[in-house]
Amino acid sequence: MMNTGLKRFSAVAFFSALLLLAIILSTGIGAMSISPAQVVAILLSKIGIHLPVEYNEGTAAVLWMIRLPRVVLGVIIGAGLAIAGAALQGLFRNPLADPGLIGVSSGASLTAVMLIVLQSSFPFLTDNHLLQFYVMNIVTFGGAIIAVLLVFRISLRNGQAVMSTMLLAGIAINALCNAITGLMTYISTNEQLRSIVFWLMGSLGGASWQTVLAVLPFVLIPLILLPRIAQALNVYALGEREAMHSGVKVGRLKTQLIIFATMAVAAGVAVAGVIGFVGLVVPHIVRQITGPDNRILIPCSALLGAVLLTVSDLLCRTIAAPAEIPVGIVTAIIGTPFFIWLILKEKKSLAI
């Protein structure tokens, strides 16, 4: 029997090592190949450590300006999606909950698609690319927040969110958003349709240090604050009433979880579109390894979510190079078989 502290440390160490490996690999692989040693040397040179590895300045520039922002964006968004999934699975006390459930993705999609279709009526938007970029992010983020607020508001009873109502409200709001998104898609022009499809399937193609900085705080804040409410979330697994009896301020806990989960997902959706499956699959996989304790589950989910999205993005830009496959397709193709394997394994262990 392994001691809990040691078990925790080794789980975090394992997932961190995995992430480091994923970052070095995917930074190096691409149209211009950079060896792992060169990647490490270039990165370390930025903080003043010079390794005896040869590389030219052009390689360093490609790595620094093109590859790295994209990899880092993948790391941040992957981590955000995964911790949001872990938080919501805790909130709904159901391992099958997913950020899509409370309306984040459909709300964001709706506003993003509306903007793509309707912006031709606002020429000042299409003239200025930087403005267009910011407006797109803000509108998408706003759409996500409004959808979640609506779902949350409908589910309130005596100032507390009722989870079963919230689930139904989520289904209703998702259906409405999808219907209007469908309408927008229907009236779009061919060119608009391409960008809609691309956006709905997710892509890290728009990465720059600017987008990294725009997304970072929205993921960093939940990443720091969620582990602080992790033990309360563990107790919440016993049931709402039991948690209250044990001293958990249940109403506040639920509100915090919804805010953190929305933050962690919405900013990522705003810059990279809808990327499914990471939020569902990653906490599930981590739980198989570490057990259900949220104090360890949340940080490890962040790490594995980052790995999954980084590797998926690596595949999506290399498999059919120079063309790119939308990353949401890749996460689903990698994630689904793994998920099915998990379900089968669980079925087996329950059948004793």
Next chain:
Amino acid sequence: MMLEVEKLTVELGGRPILHNLDLTAGTGELCVLMGANGEGKSTLLRALAGEYPGYKGRIAMAGKDLRNTSIKEQAQQRAVLSQQLSLHLPFTVEEVVMMGRFVYTGTHANDKEMVQYAMKQLQVFDLRDRSFLTLSGGQKQRVQMARVLAQVLEVPDINGMDYAGKKILLLDEPVTGMDILHQQLSLQLATQLAQQGVLVVAVLHDFQLTAAYAQRVWLLKHGRVFSEGGVRQVFTPVNIEACFGIAVHVLDHPGVSYPLVVTAAGQHPIHLPTAAQAIKSF
């Protein structure tokens, strides 16, 4: 008084479940709530557990009004074992029992010892690394009992200190699903806690267990206390027939110190409608 309830009215879905109910209990008593299904036992317990903020009347514990007591203070004063538990995640037994210590996070250094002590008291120590989900119903109930025991404790030994005026333990059908040995062990544990000053209020359905362990019995009917007092005062054929609608004998047996309640259905058969009558009544 450790627990004072005055004119308590609780309505659920517009229907009054508890109606102007009054009761008091002192420190260190083991009190049992009895009554037929739907007469308000669990509702009363849940009102005491702070689950119905919209109640009318007054509930006070150790002199302090429940409305002015924060969730944290309530959890430090009062532990609750509720009936249905819906834990679907594979936490280990030890992790579940440790959740009982949540409200003391960062204030007690010896949480782990108290958790181990509680697990040993309920004989689940050997199951500590097992997933809660793989346990039987009775074992799960014992683990939950260990969890609420861990929440009550201030030192890792029941007899280690005097809890008079400090702690209340609410148990909703605590022994349901347990085998006969563990039923007795659990109620002996409750008695031990009561002797150290904890006020224990339990909902029980079993007359024998109630007679053997209760110091005070409340018989509920239509959301009020129908009869109250010691076992021999409350357990009369008249009271029981009035509350449960079934004729009983109350017997003494030389082997036990408490009265035994035995159904007298043999003499006054319960008339169940025949299928034909039931159909006709539609």
